[in-house]
Amino acid sequence: ELSKQKAQLKLEEVDVFTKGMRQFRMTVFNIHPYMNLPGGSLETLDNIKREDCIKFYNDFARPNNMVLAVFGDIDDKKIEDDIRRLFKDFKEKPLPEKLIPEEPPQKVPRTSEIMLDKKEALLIVGSKTTTINDKDKYTLLLLSAIMSGQDGRLFKKIRDLKGMAYNLGSSSQPGVDPGYFIFYVATSKGLINQAEKIVLEELNLIKKGEISDEELKNSKSSLIGSELMGRETISALSFILASDELFGLGFDNYKRFEVEINKVSKDDLRRVAQKYFPENNLVKIKVLNNGPF
Numbered sequence: 001e002l003s004k005q006k007a008q009l010k011l012e013e014v015d016v017f018t019k020g021m022r023q024f025r026m027t028v029f030n031i032h033p034y035m036n037l038p039g040g041s042l043e044t045l046d047n048i049k050r051e052d053c054i055k056f057y058n059d060f061a062r063p064n065n066m067v068l069a070v071f072g073d074i075d076d077k078k079i080e081d082d083i084r085r086l087f088k089d090f091k092e093k094p095l096p097e098k099l100i101p102e103e104p105p106q107k108v109p110r111t112s113e114i115m116l117d118k119k120e121a122l123l124i125v126g127s128k129t130t131t132i133n134d135k136d137k138y139t140l141l142l143l144s145a146i147m148s149g150q151d152g153r154l155f156k157k158i159r160d161l162k163g164m165a166y167n168l169g170s171s172s173q174p175g176v177d178p179g180y181f182i183f184y185v186a187t188s189k190g191l192i193n194q195a196e197k198i199v200l201e202e203l204n205l206i207k208k209g210e211i212s213d214e215e216l217k218n219s220k221s222s223l224i225g226s227e228l229m230g231r232e233t234i235s236a237l238s239f240i241l242a243s244d245e246l247f248g249l250g251f252d253n254y255k256r257f258e259v260e261i262n263k264v265s266k267d268d269l270r271r272v273a274q275k276y277f278p279e280n281n282l283v284k285i286k287v288l289n290n291g292p293f
Contacts, residue, residue, distance in 0.1 A: 002045055009042055016186065019114065020122045020287045027112050028128055028180055028283045032103040064092040067251075069242035071234045100177065103128070106281050113286045120166055121189040122287040125199050126182035129276045132174045132247055138260040139272040140172040140181055143206065145219040146269070147183065152219075153202045154183070164191045176247060181276065189288050196284065203277055209270035216266060224258050 012018040022037055029035035040048075070079055106128065130136045148154045148170040159165045167186040173179040183203075185195040231237045231254065244253040 002048070005039065006042060006045055009039060009045070012039070014116070014118070016116060016118050016120055016122045016287050017184070019116055020124050020184070020285050021182075023112055023114050023287070024124050024126060024180075024182065024283060024285045027110050027285060028106075028126065029103055031101045032177065033100060034103075034175060034177070034179065059096050062093055062095065063087065063090050065095055067242045067246045069238040069245075069251075071238040103178070106283075108280055109282045109284070111284045111286075113288060115290055116287050118287075118289055119188075120186050121192045121289060122285075123185045123187065123192050123195050123199070124182050124283075124285040125184075125196065125203075126180055126283050127276050127281045128178050129172065129181045130174050130178050132176060132249065134174065135260065136272055136275075137172065137174045138257075139264050139268045140174070140276070142216075142219055142223060142261060142264050143269055143272060144170040144172050144181070145223040146206070146211065146215060147202060149219060149222050151222070154185070154199065157198050157202065158185060158187075158195055164188075164195055192286055192288070203273060206269055206273040207277070209266055211266045211269055216269075220261055220264070224261055227257055227261075 018037075025037065026035050068083065070083075129140060146152060148168060154168050154170075158168055165185050165187045168184060170181070170183045172181045183199050185192075185199065187195050231240065237254075240254050241251045245251040
């Protein structure tokens with residue numbers, strides 16, 4: 001397993017987006033574990049022993065730290081009886097104390113440039129945001145849809161109008177602790193500064209509340225439609241319900257999505273953009289190549 005993971009990490013070392021996201025996380029977070037990628041690094045993997053894996057399992061794989069979701073054409077009573085029988089010796093025990101440091105406030109913008117021997121360049125602009133328990137997460141999702149959905153502002157300005165990007169988008173990642181939000185544009189080295197200018201200009205327009213009723217309506221419809229499509233399979237829905245229950249949101253949290261998105265107003269979008277994207281809270285990452293273009 002270690003060999004497989006190391007091979008995957010070596011592939012990621014030459015992937016523009018993975019390289020950029022690793023640098024972003026290490027720049028936006030200085031001390032919080034969110035600065036680390038889930039897959040680890042070649043250095044950390046070399047330090048993991050079999051005993052570490054066994055200890056981790058014994059410490060955290062406990063019934064008081066787990067959610068079991070069963071979906072499908074099943075006999076409820078039989079499944080419950082089987083689960084109780086199979087897990088009857090699985091006993092609760094206190095979990096290890098988790099001493100996670102609190103990330104200090106960011107006072108000035110942070111920037112970083114890294115070089116990679118690839119044709120394309122990558123721009124990431126983002127900031128720390130909020131938690132999964134904060135209703136601002138719904139507004140941030142809608143902001144993402146307005147900016148980089150298929151009919152979003154960045155698609156129209158950067159990709160369709162100016163033909164400047166190979167790929168672009170945005171992503172809101174709230175966490176148990178405050179997470180992050182990013183805009184990303186894969187383009188050429190010669191166009192990366194112009195792409196950055198457009199991203200910041202459009203973000204500033206949101207901060208001023210310059211959002212049309214039609215744009216708001218269409219973005220809500222698109223976001224809700226995408227969310228409903230994402231729940232169409234049993235595996236997807238079971239994952240969502242189990243995760244939400246595990247994180248304390250409740251297994252039926254998904255039922256609130258459409259209501260919460262439809263509640264978001266233009267004033268909410270303006271407030272959230274001003275709150276999470278002031279100049280001092282921004283992080284800008286550029287992955288560049290060594291060539292002239």
